[in-house]
Amino acid sequence: MSAYERPNPDQADIERVLREHFPSPVADIAELKGGNLGGVYRFVHEGEKYVVKFTSLTEGFDTERFVSHLLTSSGIPFPKCIAVGKHGPQLSYVIFDWIEGGVLADYPDDRKARQVPELVRLLTRMNHIDVSATSGYGRIQPNGDGAHVTWRECLDATFAEDQTGTFWENWTDLFHTTRLERDVFEECRARMMAYAPYNEPHRHFVHGDLHPWNILSDGERITGFIDGNFAYGDYLIDLATLEGILGRVGIIEAYERYQEQSGIVIPHFKERLVGAHYYKGLDGLRFYAKMGMDDGYDYIRSFMLNLV
Numbered sequence: 001m002s003a004y005e006r007p008n009p010d011q012a013d014i015e016r017v018l019r020e021h022f023p024s025p026v027a028d029i030a031e032l033k034g035g036n037l038g039g040v041y042r043f044v045h046e047g048e049k050y051v052v053k054f055t056s057l058t059e060g061f062d063t064e065r066f067v068s069h070l071l072t073s074s075g076i077p078f079p080k081c082i083a084v085g086k087h088g089p090q091l092s093y094v095i096f097d098w099i100e101g102g103v104l105a106d107y108p109d110d111r112k113a114r115q116v117p118e119l120v121r122l123l124t125r126m127n128h129i130d131v132s133a134t135s136g137y138g139r140i141q142p143n144g145d146g147a148h149v150t151w152r153e154c155l156d157a158t159f160a161e162d163q164t165g166t167f168w169e170n171w172t173d174l175f176h177t178t179r180l181e182r183d184v185f186e187e188c189r190a191r192m193m194a195y196a197p198y199n200e201p202h203r204h205f206v207h208g209d210l211h212p213w214n215i216l217s218d219g220e221r222i223t224g225f226i227d228g229n230f231a232y233g234d235y236l237i238d239l240a241t242l243e244g245i246l247g248r249v250g251i252i253e254a255y256e257r258y259q260e261q262s263g264i265v266i267p268h269f270k271e272r273l274v275g276a277h278y279y280k281g282l283d284g285l286r287f288y289a290k291m292g293m294d295d296g297y298d299y300i301r302s303f304m305l306n307l308v
Contacts, residue, residue: 007039007054007055007056007090007091008039009039009054009087009091011029013087013088013091014029014041014043014052015029016087017052017085017087017093018043018045018052018095020083020085021082021083021095022045024045024046026043026044026045026050027043027044027045028042028043028044029041029042029043030042030043032051039053039054040052040053040054041053041054042098048097048098049097049098050082050095050096050097050098051079051095051096051097051098052093052094052095052096053093053094053095053096054087054091054092054093055091055092055093056090056091056092057092057166057167059165059166059167060084060086060092061084061092061093061094062084062141062142063139063140063141063142063230064081064084064094064096065081065084065094065142066140066142066143066144067140067228067230068080068081068096069081070129070131070144070205071126071129071225074125074126074129074130075125076122076125076126076129076225077099077122077216077222077223077224077225078099078224078225078226079096079097079098079099079224079226080096080097081094081095081096082095082096082097083095099216099223099224099226100216100218100223101216101217101218101223101224102216102217102218102219103212103213103214103215103216103217104119104212104213104215104216104217104222105211105212105213105215105245107217107219109248109249111219111220112212112246112249113249113250114220115217115220115221115222116246116249116250116251116254117254117258118221118222119215119222119242119251120251120254120255120258121258122222122225123210123238123239123242123255124255124258124259124262124264126205126207126225126238127204127205127206127235127238128204128235129204129205131203131204131205131232134146134232136148136149136232137149137150137151137153137154137203137231137232137233138151138153138154138157138158138231138232138233139154139229139230139231140230140231140232146203146231146232150200151196151199151200151203151233151234152196152200154231154233155192155193155196155279158279158283159189159282168286171286171290174286174289174290178289178290178292179289179294179297180285180286180289180290180297181301184285184301184305185282185285185286187305188278188281188282188285188304188305189278189282191278191304191307191308192275192278192279192282195271195272195274195275195278196275198268198271198272198275199233199234199236199272199275199276199279200234202233202234202235202236202272203232203233204232204233204234204235205230205232205235206230206231206232206233206234206235206237206238207225207228207229207230207238208228208229208230208231208237208238208241209227209228209229209241210225210228210238210241210242211241211242211244211245212242212245212246214226214227214228234272234275234276236266236269236272236273236275236276237276237279237280239251239252239255239273239276240273240276240277240279240280241280243273243277244277244280244281244300244303256269274307274308277303277304277307278304278307281300281303281304281307282304284296284300285297285300285301285304288300
């Protein structure tokens with residue numbers, strides 16, 4: 001299995017897509033670097049900045065419209081969705097308005113640390129959005145419901161062998177074609193399932209990919225969140241993602257302090273966080289193997305094997 005190749009629409013394709021949604025010409029179309037799964041382009045229309053993203057994955061961007069409305073209507077800084085559509089037989093696209101700022105990952109640790117308290121406040125607010133009008137666990141579908149009846153069902157589906165038409169189609173071939181080690185993967189999956197009873201009673205909005213490359217900042221404050229593998233589940237999944245990269249700047253300590261100050265009690269905090277780490281770590285392990293990113297693979301492998 002080869003590494004996933006991002007779609008690479010030409011200038012004419014991009015302009016054709018944008019003409020369907022903007023009555024007058026757009027300007028300054030420029031590719032934004034850094035995304036793994038889709039081509040991302042910034043453009044300007046009548047003085048306002050926007051972003052258009054493309055993907056060749058079957059799932060497309062149908063969920064983005066629901067999530068954008070859910071978050072923005074709840075006061076979470078997330079891009080407003082302008083349009084979702086398809087271009088030709090292979091490409092799907094989504095158009096967002098632009099949020100100023102660079103990715104948090106690009107700032108030095110001292111600048112990151114100063115923004116951790118605000119990041120924790122926004123994360124807590126996002127994870128506690130009212131989702132009572134929806135149902136289900138796992139991946140959020142275009143209608144706003146989760147794809148699975150229970151969290152345990154979500155875990156089984158996430159790492160099932162048959163995932164035709166998704167990014168993970170034929171993913172078990174990675175055991176033979178990449179560095180992905182079956183014994184390590186199965187050991188960590190068994191640990192995840194042992195901790196799953198701590199996670200499965202909890203159903204909240206989960207960003208699902210909340211690392212510092214999906215957090216925007218102007219260097220002094222958090223300006224927004226982008227992208228995500230949006231799901232319903234235990235909100236400590238987002239904290240686990242952040243701890244793996246921002247642990248050295250005190251994210252866990254700041255999180256626990258803010259929850260205490262806010263009167264939020266988190267039962268079985270340590271066990272739930274461990275379960276969340278295995279869930280995200282397993283996905284990260286096969287992702288880094290598929291993308292040929294050896295440093296990321298080695299880090300996640302070591303972290304999970306030494307977690308308990």
